[in-house]
Amino acid sequence: MSGQDKSEYRRNSEMIPENEILREIGSMGAGHAATALSELIQQKISITFPEIFVAYPEEVPKKLGLHDMPVVVIYKNLQGSYDCDILLVFGREEADKIVSAMIKNTFNMEELDEEMKKSAIEEVGNIVIGSFLSAISNFTNMELLPTPPIHTTDVFDAILDVFLAKLRLQNRKAMVFQTCFKKNGEEIYGAVIIFLNEKLRDELISRGKSWLEG
């Protein structure tokens, strides 16, 4: 939903659904990320979210069709009272595609060693996650300082384990943005997964409501 649709929400509901606030953050984040990625590779990349949902974390691998599948995850965390974990996830083949899309103009895939692939995908993660964080930051007027990106490749369910252990302590749900990167007609799918703590979630929803109603 974009800013001009705000009146629609004022008309339709007193309670603005959490999902719509997320969608708004997503669309801001996608806009920032697409611009930054396009500038980086000097070619137009667009980002859309075919699906956005809120789910229990353990349901996420199945919902994304990545249950027990090898994935590449780039992870950043916000520390302190607004603790929040954000992951960008690609199935292994999609990860190769995004790396290739990022560096095709500069190198052949065959010339790339693992370190170069790793730093390319970390950069994508840095930009995409950073853009989501700026969107959250814009919404809440808070300065959010994330950790540098960390990258790992493993079975999705096993990677989520550790977040589930952490989340269990706060009974949090995962907000999932299935993400489609488009470049020259090629579509590459990944997902942004956000685990907000309650304080940040409440802050977002209350600021989001006043923004949408404003």
Added chain:
Amino acid sequence: MNEENEKKVRIGMAEMIVARNPTIISTTVGSCIALCMYDSMNRIGGMVHIVLPKKEDFDKGNIDSVQRYADTAVPALLSALISKGAKKEYIKAKIAGGANMFPILNHPILKIGVNNANVVKKKLADLGIPLVAEDTGGNRGRIIEFEVGSGTMKINTMDGKERKI
């Protein structure tokens, strides 16, 4: 094992199952622990997927499942096996998991894997259940299949390695 009658069941976080041969129980763990116990004389075994070390440290209100925590899941699986006909003197244990999936990070919760494994081992020792094999630690996730009759755990990691304990 009769392949036609063989049942396959999968468990998720904080779930536990006890089954008779022929059954294969599977799960996937990162920092979590798959604790398997079996009585090969009576051909019965079970698995619990443990998430966190000590219940009292995390579940202040005492409202959560005992199966989620190492110190309470070990006796829970033992009782479940005995109630289904296993004999304590024949029961053996094996464990896998407890990885540190993000070794580079320093957040205490991300090192939970090692604590999980330590608490399980301590509790098994307290209860007098021999731990006959383990595949713990490292920084890889594990896809696990446990044959309840033989007590064999088949462990696959994403680097393509398969081992049996």
